[in-house]
Amino acid sequence: MSNVEQRLGQKVSPSLVYPFLRLLEGEGLVISNERNIGQKTRKVYSLTASGRTLCNKLFRQFTTIVSSAIEPSMEVCAHCGCHVYKDAYSEEIKGRKVVFCCKYCAAAYTKDR
Ligand SMILES: [Zn+2]
Known part of the structure; x- marks a missing residue:
């Protein structure tokens, strides 16, 4: 949650993030593992191979959109x-x-x- 908030620069509701992560996990795009971090056991999500493929595809599309928007100026x-x-x-x-x-x-x- 703190990583997401740091990247977005704003507060993020857990009621949005965790259902979204469960949805992504259901689609096989992320996988969760329990890990001991400090004194606590936490669920850590990572991209699967197909999640990584989808992200790369989305980043490429986003890059194309951004460059075609700023290229003329x-x-x-x-x-x-x-x-x-x-x-x-x-x-x-x-x-x-x-x-x-x-x-x-x-x-x-x-x-x-
Ligand atoms: Zn120059």
Whole structure:
């Protein structure tokens, strides 16, 4: 529970988490084991192979969604070609605004010309 709360940055209700874990276990996506942690015996959940496969598939889909959402607003550094999401550095060169990832790329770019 504390790991989930730490990752989400907010309080999570046990009445949501434990039924969800039981559902995942019923689907064969996680497996639970009793483990002695400190003085207490606790139920520890781990991903099964099919749970891991599903997570990897979901992460790939999520990555595709996020990149297609931010890709149009990205700029490309004129020197190194890296993509800049926010706060790109730019200089006016020969009356034209040229975008860079940093001032060092801008300096290298103008030196090369
Ligand atoms: Zn650059």
